[in-house]
Amino acid sequence: MQNKESFIVNRLKSVGYAFKGMLILIKTESSIKIQVFIAIIVTVAGFVFGISKTEWMIQIGMIGLVMSIEGINTAIEYLADFVHPQHHEKIGLIKDIAAGAVFIASIIAVIVGGFIYLPKFL
Numbered sequence: 473m474q475n476k477e478s479f480i481v482n483r484l485k486s487v488g489y490a491f492k493g494m495l496i497l498i499k500t501e502s503s504i505k506i507q508v509f510i511a512i513i514v515t516v517a518g519f520v521f522g523i524s525k526t527e528w529m530i531q532i533g534m535i536g537l538v539m540s541i542e543g544i545n546t547a548i549e550y551l552a553d554f555v556h557p558q559h560h561e562k563i564g565l566i567k568d569i570a571a572g573a574v575f576i577a578s579i580i581a582v583i584v585g586g587f588i589y590l591p592k593f594l
């Protein structure tokens with residue numbers, strides 16, 4: 473019983489740490505602030521254009537995809553600066569690849585956004 477309780481307490485603590493990490497990300501990273509702003513704009517657009525339930529699910533999925541990869545990219549940047557604060561070609565490569573992942577997700581999100589909203593104007 474004690475084991476089960478400590479399991480639940482540990483899970484709750486982990487959720488708390490993850491929540492703290494999310495707040496740090498939103499408070500300190502300018503790129504994620506821009507993404508939050510875009511997420512608000514497309515959410516408002518979703519209501520204005522009355523997008524379908526499926527379109528909402530896809531839109532929310534895209535927002536989650538971009539923001540979560542941005543979070544991982546930020547963590548990689550912090551880790552890279554921590555393990556090697558000096559300028560190094562490999563650190564630059566690691567950071568560029570991590571940023572490339574965000575770029576891929578963002579391009580996909582823009583294309584998906586086009587599929588959702590362009591027909592509303594045509």
Ligand SMILES: Nc1ncnc2c1ncn2[C@@H]1O[C@H](COP(=O)(O)OP(=O)(O)OP(=O)(O)O)[C@@H](O)[C@H]1O
Binds near residue numbers: 503561563564565
């Ligand atoms: N220590 C380093 N050694 C080599 N190149 C680096 C180093 N730090 C950064 N760079 C290069 O500069 C670019 C920008 O790095 P930086 O850490 O400022 O990321 P950023 O994309 O500006 O991040 P942010 O999301 O915080 O705006 C990297 O993608 C990399 O090409």
